[in-house]
Amino acid sequence: xxxxxxxxxxxxxxxxxxxxxxxxxxxxxxxxxxxxxxxxxxxxxxxxxxxxxxxxxxxxxxxxxxxxxxxxxxxxxxxxxxxxxxxxxxxxxxxxxxxxxxxxxxxxxxxxxxx
Amino acid sequence: xxxxxxxxxxxxxxxxxxxxxxxxxxxxxxxxxxxxxxxxxxxxxxxxxxxxxxxxxxxxxxxxxxxxxxxxxxxxxxxxxxxxxxxxxxxxxxxxxxxxxxxxxxxxxxxx
Numbered sequence: 513x514x515x516x517x518x519x520x521x522x523x524x525x526x527x528x529x530x531x532x533x534x535x536x537x538x539x540x541x542x543x544x545x546x547x548x549x550x551x552x553x554x555x556x557x558x559x560x561x562x563x564x565x566x567x568x569x570x571x572x573x574x575x576x577x578x579x580x581x582x583x584x585x586x587x588x589x590x591x592x593x594x595x596x597x598x599x600x601x602x603x604x605x606x607x608x609x610x611x612x613x614x615x616x617x618x619x620x621x622x623x624x625x626x627x
Numbered sequence: 628x629x630x631x632x633x634x635x636x637x638x639x640x641x642x643x644x645x646x647x648x649x650x651x652x653x654x655x656x657x658x659x660x661x662x663x664x665x666x667x668x669x670x671x672x673x674x675x676x677x678x679x680x681x682x683x684x685x686x687x688x689x690x691x692x693x694x695x696x697x698x699x700x701x702x703x704x705x706x707x708x709x710x711x712x713x714x715x716x717x718x719x720x721x722x723x724x725x726x727x728x729x730x731x732x733x734x735x736x737x738x739x
Binding site for chain 2: 516545554555557568603605615616617618619620621
């Protein structure tokens with residue numbers, strides 16, 4: 513299996529630009545999670561989907577952030593407009609198995625730098 | 628409030644020495660617990676997990692962890708550290724509402 517695939521691996525952009533991060537979960541997994549990792553705040557859950565439906569988006573920092581999962585094999589996290597404080601590594605993870613017991617499988621992350 | 632506490636953001640041990648990374652959780656209901664490892668510029672990989680079977684769980688790379696309900700702890704150990712163990716380690720808990728909470732991580736340094 514290819515694992516969770518994220519793109520781009522690195523993104524450098526200027527403040528005010530739109531950023532779109534992409535994720536392909538492991539085939540057959542029915543839950544997908546977006547995390548943000550920074551030195552200051554550690555690993556933060558932004559949003560998660562179950563069967564393509566957003567279940568909990570309470571971690572999304574503000575309206576500039578949005579996430580979609582149009583089908584079981586693709587999700588996007590969009591930041592518009594981007595700001596320097598959005599610089600972080602964004603991870604996508606997917607999970608299958610019985611509720612509450614399945615471990616997360618993480619992608620390699622997208623490192624975002626907003627100048 | 629539900630939480631996961633990892634004691635020590637940085638831990639240093641000598642090569643060949645015992646590794647002990649601490650994790651405590653807050654819960655009145657036994658949760659499901661995980662340890663993940665993150666190497667530089669990579670995502671998190673599962674080391675081991677506890678799902679209410681045996682309280683002593685063995686994972687990859689010689690790591691193991693023991694679930695102690697009375698202490699609400701799930702500490703990670705390895706008898707003999709290797710240079711390749713240098714990484715960041717995260718404890719995570721899943722509660723009944725299916726919310727996954729990660730600790731802030733412990734960076735393990737191995738001294739030659």
